[in-house]
Amino acid sequence: MEPVQTEETGPARDAGDAPDGQVLGQMIRDARKEKGLTLEEAAKAAAIGRSTLSKIENNLTKPSFDIIRRLMQTLDLKTPQLFVQSGDGDISGRRDYTLAGRGEHQETATYDHELLCTELTSKRMLPYISTIKARDVSEFESWVRHRGEEFMFVISGSLTLYTEHYRPLEMTEGDSVYYDSGMGHGCVSTSTEDARVLWVSL
Amino acid sequence: MEPVQTEETGPARDAGDAPDGQVLGQMIRDARKEKGLTLEEAAKAAAIGRSTLSKIENNLTKPSFDIIRRLMQTLDLKTPQLFVQSGDGDISGRRDYTLAGRGEHQETATYDHELLCTELTSKRMLPYISTIKARDVSEFESWVRHRGEEFMFVISGSLTLYTEHYRPLEMTEGDSVYYDSGMGHGCVSTSTEDARVLWVSL
DNA sequence: CAAATTTGTTGCCAATAGGGAAAAAGTTTC
DNA sequence: GAAACTTTTTCCCTATTGGCAACAAATTTG
Numbered sequence: 001m002e003p004v005q006t007e008e009t010g011p012a013r014d015a016g017d018a019p020d021g022q023v024l025g026q027m028i029r030d031a032r033k034e035k036g037l038t039l040e041e042a043a044k045a046a047a048i049g050r051s052t053l054s055k056i057e058n059n060l061t062k063p064s065f066d067i068i069r070r071l072m073q074t075l076d077l078k079t080p081q082l083f084v085q086s087g088d089g090d091i092s093g094r095r096d097y098t099l100a101g102r103g104e105h106q107e108t109a110t111y112d113h114e115l116l117c118t119e120l121t122s123k124r125m126l127p128y129i130s131t132i133k134a135r136d137v138s139e140f141e142s143w144v145r146h147r148g149e150e151f152m153f154v155i156s157g158s159l160t161l162y163t164e165h166y167r168p169l170e171m172t173e174g175d176s177v178y179y180d181s182g183m184g185h186g187c188v189s190t191s192t193e194d195a196r197v198l199w200v201s202l
Numbered sequence: 203m204e205p206v207q208t209e210e211t212g213p214a215r216d217a218g219d220a221p222d223g224q225v226l227g228q229m230i231r232d233a234r235k236e237k238g239l240t241l242e243e244a245a246k247a248a249a250i251g252r253s254t255l256s257k258i259e260n261n262l263t264k265p266s267f268d269i270i271r272r273l274m275q276t277l278d279l280k281t282p283q284l285f286v287q288s289g290d291g292d293i294s295g296r297r298d299y300t301l302a303g304r305g306e307h308q309e310t311a312t313y314d315h316e317l318l319c320t321e322l323t324s325k326r327m328l329p330y331i332s333t334i335k336a337r338d339v340s341e342f343e344s345w346v347r348h349r350g351e352e353f354m355f356v357i358s359g360s361l362t363l364y365t366e367h368y369r370p371l372e373m374t375e376g377d378s379v380y381y382d383s384g385m386g387h388g389c390v391s392t393s394t395e396d397a398r399v400l401w402v403s404l
Numbered sequence: 405c406a407a408a409t410t411t412g413t414t415g416c417c418a419a420t421a422g423g424g425a426a427a428a429a430g431t432t433t434c
Numbered sequence: 435g436a437a438a439c440t441t442t443t444t445c446c447c448t449a450t451t452g453g454c455a456a457c458a459a460a461t462t463t464g
Contacts, residue, residue, distance in 0.1 A: 048452075093385055098379075127355070175299065175302050242442095265422090
């Protein structure tokens with residue numbers, strides 16, 4: 001079988017189509033419409049003037065940071081979309097898949113990582129499958145720690161997840177955990193076979 | 203066994219400690235220092251005046267949206283932290299886990315979703331395990347479609363993933379895919395048992 | 405189809421952000 | 435410890451934002 005792995009088709013990159021200069025207003029307007037709010041309602045909810053909102057939606061003004069924040073709250077806008085910059089690209093209309101066991105391997109002292117969907121470089125989440133090599137906490141010289149959030153799902157085996165501020169968490173097949181990866185953390189296999197987990201970090 | 207599921211300990215919520223009025227400057231300063239940049243270097247890199255940056259760091263001015271964006275690029279600031287509002291909070295120092303099969307169920311015509319780690323409401327990724335009920339594309343009245351990115355991992359069984367712009371993708375246990383969820387998409391089980399997948403959307 | 409009401413857009417003006425340059429504070433060097 | 439240099443803060447000024455209110459457009463009502 002060939003290492004078929006990635007495809008790049010479809011509407012692909014709409015380069016300069018980011019909230020940069022223009023589209024921001026449109027995004028906000030869409031969000032507002034989607035919630036079925038009028039300018040006045042939305043404006044009041046966000047505690048800003050309706051004119052201001054109008055101007056923002058028509059790109060007649062570059063909103064300030066806190067105005068944006070208020071709008072995000074009101075309209076349930078997710079941060080990511082807003083910050084797409086033309087250049088660092090989004091994944092509009094893209095797809096990438098990885099067959100079981102065909103990810104890109106990367107080994108450390110305590111883990112054996114298999115990065116998934118690596119062809120899609122501009123994606124925002126980082127998924128990988130890891131085989132836990134560590135068998136004892138002492139094998140970690142230092143905690144893994146990096147700003148962001150992390151989700152972990154136990155594919156097979158069982159393990160203990162150590163996280164700062166908390167007591168160790170015993171996990172087995174099918175269990176999952178979500179945590180602030182800014183906290184130090186590390187996994188240790190407790191099953192006879194090495195535990196395998198799926199990690200998604202952000 | 204009791205429905206033990208979530209824990210809230212550690213440094214937890216620092217309530218009004220959000221970038222709201224004050225802390226934003228501190229965050230930016232920290233980020234800059236961490237990269238070992240001087241005001242001038244950072245300012246130049248972000249294409250803004252050094253005085254401006256100084257004022258922002260000292261909370262003497264409320265930066266505009268695009269200034270913030272430029273800074274985020276330059277300083278590798280992640281969006282989430284910046285937008286934490288006192289109230290909806292971030293997940294700093296938090297952790298939440300879900301034991302196998304104990305997630306919050308949510309059913310649709312074609313899927314049976316089990317939401318994971320739901321106690322951590324302010325998390326940015328949305329992980330859930332789904333059992334694919336659909337057995338034929340025709341069962342989808344319309345594609346699922348929502349702005350964002352999505353990662354999927356096949357836990358068991360096999361399925362066909364239909365996505366707009368692409369030919370259907372056959373997947374089995376251990377395969378994974380990452381795609382723009384703005385594209386219409388839908389899954390159909392092809393194995394005798396219903397396929398189970400782990401989804402993480404953003 | 406005109407009046408009434410609601411929704412969205414434009415002027416206008418006070419308040420303030422952002423940049424240049426000078427002053428102040430902090431470092432290093434001799 | 436003063437001089438030389440670097441880094442940060444403070445003024446000052448112009449450009450823009452954001453809100454109020456008047457205006458225009460669209461929708462509803464009688």
